[in-house]
Amino acid sequence: MAVQCVIAIVGFYLIQTFEKFTVPVAAIIMIVMSILAWTKVNFVWGHSTAHGGDKVTAITQLLTAIGVGWGITWLTWSSDYTRFIRPSTPERKVFWSTSLGVFIPTVWLAFVGASVASAGTSADPAEIVTAAFGAASIPVLFLIMHGPIATNILNLYSASLAALSLDIKAKRIAVSIIVSLVGTAALIAFIESDNFASDFDKWLASVVIWISAWAGVMLVEFFIIRRGQIDVKALYEPPSTSIYGDVNWAGIIALVAGIVVAWAWGYGLVGFLQGPIAKATNNVDLSWLVGLVLSGGLYYALRPYFVRERSAVQATTPV
Numbered sequence: 001m002a003v004q005c006v007i008a009i010v011g012f013y014l015i016q017t018f019e020k021f022t023v024p025v026a027a028i029i030m031i032v033m034s035i036l037a038w039t040k041v042n043f044v045w046g047h048s049t050a051h052g053g054d055k056v057t058a059i060t061q062l063l064t065a066i067g068v069g070w071g072i073t074w075l076t077w078s079s080d081y082t083r084f085i086r087p088s089t090p091e092r093k094v095f096w097s098t099s100l101g102v103f104i105p106t107v108w109l110a111f112v113g114a115s116v117a118s119a120g121t122s123a124d125p126a127e128i129v130t131a132a133f134g135a136a137s138i139p140v141l142f143l144i145m146h147g148p149i150a151t152n153i154l155n156l157y158s159a160s161l162a163a164l165s166l167d168i169k170a171k172r173i174a175v176s177i178i179v180s181l182v183g184t185a186a187l188i189a190f191i192e193s194d195n196f197a198s199d200f201d202k203w204l205a206s207v208v209i210w211i212s213a214w215a216g217v218m219l220v221e222f223f224i225i226r227r228g229q230i231d232v233k234a235l236y237e238p239p240s241t242s243i244y245g246d247v248n249w250a251g252i253i254a255l256v257a258g259i260v261v262a263w264a265w266g267y268g269l270v271g272f273l274q275g276p277i278a279k280a281t282n283n284v285d286l287s288w289l290v291g292l293v294l295s296g297g298l299y300y301a302l303r304p305y306f307v308r309e310r311s312a313v314q315a316t317t318p319v
Contacts, residue, residue, distance in 0.1 A: 001152075001180055001183060001184045001187065002180075003149075004149060004152050004153050004156060004180070005156060005176055005177060005180035007153050008153050008154075008156035008157040008176045008180075009172070009173050009176050009177075011157070012084055012157060015153050015154065015157060016084070018150070018153065019150060022146055022150065023150070025142075025146075026142075026143050026146045026147075029139045029140065029142065029143045030105075030108070030109075030112075030143060032136070032139070033112060033133070033136075033139075033140055033143065034108070034112050036132075036133055036136060037112050037115045037116050037132065038115060040132075041115060041116055041132050043115040043116065043118045044118045053282050054282070056282075056284065057282050057283050057284050057285075060284045060285045060286060061267060061283070061284075061285045063285075064208055064266075064285040064286075064287060064288050065208070066106070066110065067106075068208060068212070068288045069207065069208045069288070070102070070106055071102045071103070071106065072208060072211055072212060072215060072288065116128055116129070116132045129141070129144075152183065155179070155183075156176045156179050156180055156183070157172075157176065159175050159176065159179040160172035160175040160176065163175050164236075190203075203268075206266065206268030206273045208262075208266075208287055208288045208291075209259060209262040209263055209266050209268070209273070209287050209288075209291060210255075210259050210262075212258070212262055212287065212288040212289075212291040212292045212295075213254075213255050213257075213258025213259045213261075213262055213291040213292065213294075213295040214255055214258075214295070215292055215295075216254070216258055216291065216292040216293065216294070216295035216296030216297075216299065217251045217254050217255055217258075217295050217296060217299045219292075219296055220296045220297075220299050220300050220303075221251070221299070224300065225300075225303065231243065245307075248306070248307060249306045249307075250299055250302040250303040250305070250306035250307055251299055251303075253298070253302060253306075254294075254295045254296070254298040254299035254302060255295060257294060257295060257298055258291040258292070258294050258295025258296075258298070259291065259295075261290050261291055261294045262287040262288070262290060262291025263275045263287070264276055264277045264278070264290075265277050265278055265284075265285065265286045265287045265289075265290045265291075266278055266285055266287030267279075267283045267284075267285040267287075275287070
């Protein structure tokens with residue numbers, strides 16, 4: 001965590017250099033790992049420990065935590081990435097490169113993980129990897145270690161932009177240090193847990209509850225209301241001079257409603273985050289879907305009644 005914090009504080013170009021030299025090595029290990037998994041491991045494609053309704057439950061929980069959660073949780077930091085891309089880069093290229101950059105590794109790793117896990121009997125990921133790869137487990141552990149480190153560095157760096165979006169004008173170094181301390185505390189909590197893999201899976205699922213609700217609001221705002229056109233400079237103007245005003249109450253109401261419904265359909269890490277509807281349906285987790293759809297639809301309906309944007313002239317005219 002200390003090394004990650006230092007790299008994040010130094011800045012994006014050091015992060016870029018770190019990724020430049022470590023990602024190719026990780027990719028090579030991933031290729032070798034896949035070859036070993038599909039040639040040396042006695043995997044069973046039809047292996048399953050859940051059947052009937054339990055299988056549906058398992059599918060929804062996995063979809064929420066990994067299929068949706070792993071990708072959608074990047075939304076809170078994704079706006080920081082394009083600041084280091086040439087302005088002339090086509091939007092379509094940016095979209096497909098980032099989307100496929102998340103989709104391909106996630107699906108690829110899911111296939112490899114399922115293949116290896118199908119031949120094992122332990123619930124401990126470390127034991128599964130060791131049993132499957134033997135001495136080759138050491139570079140595999142490097143791959144596992146690299147993923148969180150590379151991800152965390154980006155998160156620590158971009159946390160300052162998230163703070164700025166809340167009008168918290170603190171120095172990036174201070175924000176990075178504070179977030180690093182919070183991350184260290186969370187890491188210790190996970191390490192001390194009895195079932196790391198299960199707790200981490202449910203943690204991702206619980207994070208999806210609020211992010212999916214906010215994603216519904218942002219999707220409607222960006223694609224339907226503004227049709228992809230945003231005055232970025234106005235977003236950072238003081239409320240008195242910004243054309244967007246101060247608080248978007250339609251967005252706040254839609255977000256809260258989306259969180260409540262997503263919570264009711266969610267099955268998270270602790271009892272409080274295990275909603276009544278999820279419990280009543282055999283722990284089926286559809287939090288991301290209902291939260292996104294409800295918040296987006298409600299925001300679209302409420303926006304005309306709550307949002308009164310001013311023109312640029314009105315915003316700069318003294319009251």
